[in-house]
Amino acid sequence: MDMTRKLTAAAERLFDRHGYMATGMDRLTEAAGMSSRTLYKHVGSKAQLMARVLTERDRRFMARIEVRSVDALFAALEDWVRVEGTRGCLFLRSSAETGGDTPEIAEAVAAHKAAFHRRIEEVVAADLEREDPVLAEQVLVLLEGATHAAVYRGADAVSAARAAAGILTERART
Amino acid sequence: MDMTRKLTAAAERLFDRHGYMATGMDRLTEAAGMSSRTLYKHVGSKAQLMARVLTERDRRFMARIEVRSVDALFAALEDWVRVEGTRGCLFLRSSAETGGDTPEIAEAVAAHKAAFHRRIEEVVAADLEREDPVLAEQVLVLLEGATHAAVYRGADAVSAARAAAGILTERART
DNA sequence: GCCAATGTAAAACGTTCGTTTTACACTGCA
DNA sequence: TGCAGTGTAAAACGAACGTTTTACATTGGC
Numbered sequence: 001m002d003m004t005r006k007l008t009a010a011a012e013r014l015f016d017r018h019g020y021m022a023t024g025m026d027r028l029t030e031a032a033g034m035s036s037r038t039l040y041k042h043v044g045s046k047a048q049l050m051a052r053v054l055t056e057r058d059r060r061f062m063a064r065i066e067v068r069s070v071d072a073l074f075a076a077l078e079d080w081v082r083v084e085g086t087r088g089c090l091f092l093r094s095s096a097e098t099g100g101d102t103p104e105i106a107e108a109v110a111a112h113k114a115a116f117h118r119r120i121e122e123v124v125a126a127d128l129e130r131e132d133p134v135l136a137e138q139v140l141v142l143l144e145g146a147t148h149a150a151v152y153r154g155a156d157a158v159s160a161a162r163a164a165a166g167i168l169t170e171r172a173r174t
Numbered sequence: 175m176d177m178t179r180k181l182t183a184a185a186e187r188l189f190d191r192h193g194y195m196a197t198g199m200d201r202l203t204e205a206a207g208m209s210s211r212t213l214y215k216h217v218g219s220k221a222q223l224m225a226r227v228l229t230e231r232d233r234r235f236m237a238r239i240e241v242r243s244v245d246a247l248f249a250a251l252e253d254w255v256r257v258e259g260t261r262g263c264l265f266l267r268s269s270a271e272t273g274g275d276t277p278e279i280a281e282a283v284a285a286h287k288a289a290f291h292r293r294i295e296e297v298v299a300a301d302l303e304r305e306d307p308v309l310a311e312q313v314l315v316l317l318e319g320a321t322h323a324a325v326y327r328g329a330d331a332v333s334a335a336r337a338a339a340g341i342l343t344e345r346a347r348t
Numbered sequence: 349g350c351c352a353a354t355g356t357a358a359a360a361c362g363t364t365c366g367t368t369t370t371a372c373a374c375t376g377c378a
Numbered sequence: 379t380g381c382a383g384t385g386t387a388a389a390a391c392g393a394a395c396g397t398t399t400t401a402c403a404t405t406g407g408c
Contacts, residue, residue, distance in 0.1 A: 003355090018273040021195035025396060035356050036397080046396065088270055092325055096267050099192040113326045137334035140327065145319020145335075151266055152287045153314065160311035161319075164342055171341060177385090199366060209386050210367075220366065 004042050004052075007032040012053045016090055020050055020097045020105075050094060051104035057090060058112040065119055069127045070139055070169045073120070074162035077146060081158060086150040116140070128173060135172045139165055178216050178226075181206040186227045190264055194224055194271045194279075224268060225278035231264060232286040239293055243301045244313055244343045247294070248336035251320060255332060260324040290314070302347060309346045313339055 010031040014023045025046060029036050043049040064076045087093075095109040117140060124136040142161040149157035184205040188197045199220060203210050217223040238250045261267075269283040291314060298310040316335040323331035 018275075019195065019271045021193065022271065022273065024394070026394090035358090037357090037399085038355060040397070041354085088266055089322065092262055092322060093267065093270050095325075096262055097193040097196065097271055099196065101192075110326070117327070134334065134337075137323075137327070137330060138338040141319035141323045141331050141335045141338065142315060143319070144323040144331075145315035145317070148263065148266060148322050149311075149315045149318040151269075152284070153291070153311070156311060157315050157318075160308065161315045163308070164312040164315065164338065167345060168338055168341060198364070200364090209388090211369085211387090212385060214367070215384085 003032075003034060003038065007034065007039060007042060007049070008052050008056050011049050012057060012090075015050060015053060015094070016085075016087055020094050047098075047102045047104045050102075051108045054091060054094065054105065054108035054112065058108070058115065061112075062115060062119065065123070067123060070123060070135075070165050071162065073123055073139065073143065074146070074158065074165055077143060078155065078158050078162070081147070081150055081155060086147075086154065088148050088151050089144070124169075127169060132172055135168060138168055177206075177208060177212065181208065181213060181216060181223070182226050182230050185223050186231060186264075189224060189227060189268070190259075190261055194268050221272075221276045221278045224276075225282045228265060228268065228279065228282035228286065232282070232289065235286075236289060236293065239297070241297060244297060244309075244339050245336065247297055247313065247317065248320070248332065248339055251317060252329065252332050252336070255321075255324055255329060260321075260328065262322050262325050263318070298343075301343060306346055309342060312342055 007028070011023075011028055014027060014031055025036060025039070028046075028049070029039055032039065039049075043052060061080065064080055065073055067073055067076060091109045091112050094105055098105050100106050117136075120140050120143070121131070121133065121136045124139060125131045128135070142165050146158040146161035149161075181202070185197075185202055188201060188205055199210060199213070202220075202223070203213055206213065213223075217226060235254065238254055239247055241247055241250060265283045265286050268279055272279050274280050291310075294314050294317070295305070295307065295310040298313060299305045302309070316339050320332045320335035323335075
């Protein structure tokens with residue numbers, strides 16, 4: 001049994017549900033079913049554990065948005081919130097919780113957001129068959145907005161964003 | 175000199191910059207220039223202090239979006255991020271940090287987001303001279319998205335959202 | 349059969365947490 | 379003159395923090 005994977009999965013769940021700072025190491029060891037000695041041998045520190053969680057989450061999220069149309073981006077987000085729930089963006093949340101002062105976390109967040117932006121530009125380019133950084137920025141804002149509005153508005157926020165993106169994309173096509 | 179106001183202002187700055195959990199009471203008392211005894215006499219607890227911070231921030235933010243057009247909403251947000259910086263939504267952040275388990279905070283956040291949604295519906299209705307809950311939801315998503323995308327994309331995110339809202343509003347007008 | 353690796357359980361590290369308490373100084377109004 | 383109100387400074391509270399250490403059990407390959 002891969003201890004690191006079990007630990008990372010348990011940590012992601014706890015960090016996401018209760019926050020990074022509010023989650024103590026004892027809760028993590030208990031949830032992962034391992035001693036604190038083993039935990040520290042595997043991940044080194046709490047911050048490095050969070051960095052692993054974020055890297056793994058980035059991998060999973062980016063795999064879901066390997067698509068070729070703007071509309072499919074929002075369909076993927078609908079799936080994502082259905083599976084993962086609506087607690088906002090864990091990357092921005094952990095960055096804000098630490099004030100950007102924890103290097104491992106800040107770097108994982110920056111890497112994810114850069115890749116996220118790049119991917120959106122690629123999808124927009126594939127959809128329009130030309131680059132359109134302005135539309136890409138708008139799609140990024142709509143995805144980010146759907147993610148955070150869904151916290152209190154529910155899945156309706158994602159559908160609203162999807163419809164808005166459809167209109168903006170259609171308008172950009174001609 | 176009003177101690178409560180000074181305390182609330184100092185607390186807002188620290189909570190916003192470093193996070194709620196990461197900010198200790200000693201930092202708060204030092205920044206507010208008062209003893210911990212006085213602090214507790216005034217606000218009761220750390221959670222109640224955060225609730226005061228959020229209520230005061232809601233008052234200030236809602237005053238800024240007392241406008242009559244959708245475009246003015248985004249102009250107001252541009253001003254807001256210029257003055258307050260781009261660290262995301264303090265309401266959603268504090269709610270996420272506490273996992274929604276701190277009643278005073280959860281209530282302040284819920285009240286703010288309900289009022290925010292209501293205000294957007296009013297502004298959309300005033301702009302179109304008719305109610306349009308679908309456009310209102312899209313505007314809400316764009317505002318939320320601009321706020322959070324601005325954390326890593328800067329003020330460009332707000333301009334992109336503003337332009338998108340302009341297109342959607344114009345389309346809804348006819 | 350043994351050594352190295354990998355695991356657990358649990359105590360201890362010193363620090364910091366939010367909060368309360370003790371002891372005292374200043375103010376303004378009766 | 380005195381007292382109630384409001385403030386400070388600083389110690390103390392027990393609990394929890396992230397991390398390390400001590401002591402021991404289990405494995406698999408040479």
